[in-house]
Amino acid sequence: MAxxxxxxxLEARALRLALRxxxxxFAEHLGVAVATVSKxxxxxAKTEPRPDTxxxxxxxxxxxxxxxxxxxxxxLSEMASTVQGAGRRVTAAGPRAWEYESWxxxxxxxxxxxxxxxxxxxxxxxxxxxxRFDAQGLDDKGLYLFARSTALLxxxxxxxxxxxxxxxxxxxxxxxxxxxxRLDIPRRVAQLDLSLAVVTEMSGRLEAAARQYExxxxxxxxxxxxxxxxxxxxxxxLSKNGRHDYATRVMQAATRDFEALTEPDDWSVxxxxxxxxxRGAGDLTQALHSSTSPxxxxxxxxxxxxxxWTPPTATSCSPTQRRGMMGSRxxxxxxxxxxxxxxxxxxxxxxxxxx
Numbered sequence: 001m002a003x004x005x006x007x008x009x010l011e012a013r014a015l016r017l018a019l020r021x022x023x024x025x026f027a028e029h030l031g032v033a034v035a036t037v038s039k040x041x042x043x044x045a046k047t048e049p050r051p052d053t054x055x056x057x058x059x060x061x062x063x064x065x066x067x068x069x070x071x072x073x074x075x076l077s078e079m080a081s082t083v084q085g086a087g088r089r090v091t092a093a094g095p096r097a098w099e100y101e102s103w104x105x106x107x108x109x110x111x112x113x114x115x116x117x118x119x120x121x122x123x124x125x126x127x128x129x130x131x132r133f134d135a136q137g138l139d140d141k142g143l144y145l146f147a148r149s150t151a152l153l154x155x156x157x158x159x160x161x162x163x164x165x166x167x168x169x170x171x172x173x174x175x176x177x178x179x180x181x182r183l184d185i186p187r188r189v190a191q192l193d194l195s196l197a198v199v200t201e202m203s204g205r206l207e208a209a210a211r212q213y214e215x216x217x218x219x220x221x222x223x224x225x226x227x228x229x230x231x232x233x234x235x236x237x238l239s240k241n242g243r244h245d246y247a248t249r250v251m252q253a254a255t256r257d258f259e260a261l262t263e264p265d266d267w268s269v270x271x272x273x274x275x276x277x278x279r280g281a282g283d284l285t286q287a288l289h290s291s292t293s294p295x296x297x298x299x300x301x302x303x304x305x306x307x308x309w310t311p312p313t314a315t316s317c318s319p320t321q322r323r324g325m326m327g328s329r330x331x332x333x334x335x336x337x338x339x340x341x342x343x344x345x346x347x348x349x350x351x352x353x354x355x
Contacts, residue, residue, distance in 0.1 A: 004057070004058070004061065006048070006054070007048065007049050007053075007054045007057050007058075008040075008044065008045045008046075008047060008048050008049075009039065009040030009041065009042075009043050009044040009045065009046070009047045009048075009049075010044040010045040010076075010079055011057070011076060012037070012040040012049065012057060013040060013041055013044060013079070014072055014075040014076040014079055015057065015060060015061055015064075015072055016037070016041075017071070017075050018064065018068045018069070018071040018072035018075055019060075019064060019068055020068075023037050023038060023041060029060065030053075030056050030057070030060060031056065032053060032056070036049075036053070044079075066101065066102075100141055100142070100145065103129050103145045103149075104145060106125045106128065106129065107125075107145065107148055107149060107152060109121075109125055110122045110125050110126060110149075110152050110156075111152070113125070114152070114155055114156060114159065117159070119156060119159065119160060122152070122156050123156060126149050126152060126153050126156065129145070129146075129149055130146070130149050130150065130153065133146065135179060140183060143179055143182070143183055144183060144185075146179060147176045147179035147180050147183070147188070148176070150172050150173075150175045150176035150179065151172065151173065151176035151188075151191075151192060151195070153172045154169040154170075154171075154172030154173040154176060154195060155169070155195075157169040157171075157172055158195075158198070158199065158202070163199050163202050163203050164199075164203055169195075169199050170196065170199045173192050173195045173196050173199065174192075174196070176188075176192055177189055177192035177193070177196070180192065186221040187221055187222070187223075189221065190216065190219055190221035190222045190226075191222070191226065193212070193216060193219075194216050194222070194226060194229075194230060196212070197209055197212035197213050197216060197230070197233070198233070200212060201233070201236075201237050201240075206237045206238070206240050206241040207237075207241065209233075209237045210234050210237040210238050210241070213230045213231070213233045213234040213237060214230075214234050216230040217230040217231040217234060224257070224261055225258075225261055225263060225266070227257075228254050228257035228258055228261065228263075228266065229254075229266065231250060231253055231254040231257065232250075232251060232254035232255075232258075232266075232269075232270050232273065234247075234250045235247040235248070235250040235251035235254065235273065235274075236251075236273055238250065239251075239273070239276065248274065251270060251273055251274040252274065254270050255267060255270040255274060258270055
């Protein structure tokens, strides 16, 4: 938040304009005479309010909302450029409170943009903040947002196919991981390890990726869901490398995990990948069984009750389209269906294709 060390008529005028008040309304807002405000307006930096009035101005600035603060600093900066020395009266260290809110809101927009493959818009939002602030001058909250932004930039680069190099997903993920390590947030560090394992797989180092996934599948820093995903991805890496039998066993375990966690989307993807692994192993009968399981048999029937649920239709998910399955993104689940209706929301999970 901006702090005015010493008020003059210049800062008072900037505050009035930022609050979008007339001279009379501003005087009433502060509880001073209209003539006093008129004096500030005419003399600007050549006049200074009394100490008690300066305290009143401090209070008015402190109570202003975030947009008014932003307007105040912008106006004051423009005015100060024409008055020598005036720019030294206000200091603002690092991002302001409302900038943190705007930053967090923009990151939510980035997540949506990536889900819709609107890469240009996502890139513009991330560049706006990453180019504006240096990590060295941020407090812990700013560092957290900086690390999240860098991790999302990694997602963007990965989805665009830029896996290795100085402007790649790997570089961004490593940078975000370093910041989260500094902040001592183990869960985020582990999620970045999972993202880096995906990059390893995409770069063709399948054995190394499988080893990374195996370690993360038993890593307590990750949620149960992320550990199940890591186990599933062990199978996908091994299947790509021709080790279909072992991949099948690992994927079966992941499928059971998703069923226990009642994660229908992940369960469906796991069944689809399991069918591919079985086909690669030459077990066409079991592959057909997996592909015609409830996950791929069309809209589910009404089987939701106190004993379980029926997963929805399978969705496709290529190795480069896992952003919806990564722990850094939140998934929104529909509210529970009222009793007496024909189906519950677990059966009515959207079957929209993954981005």
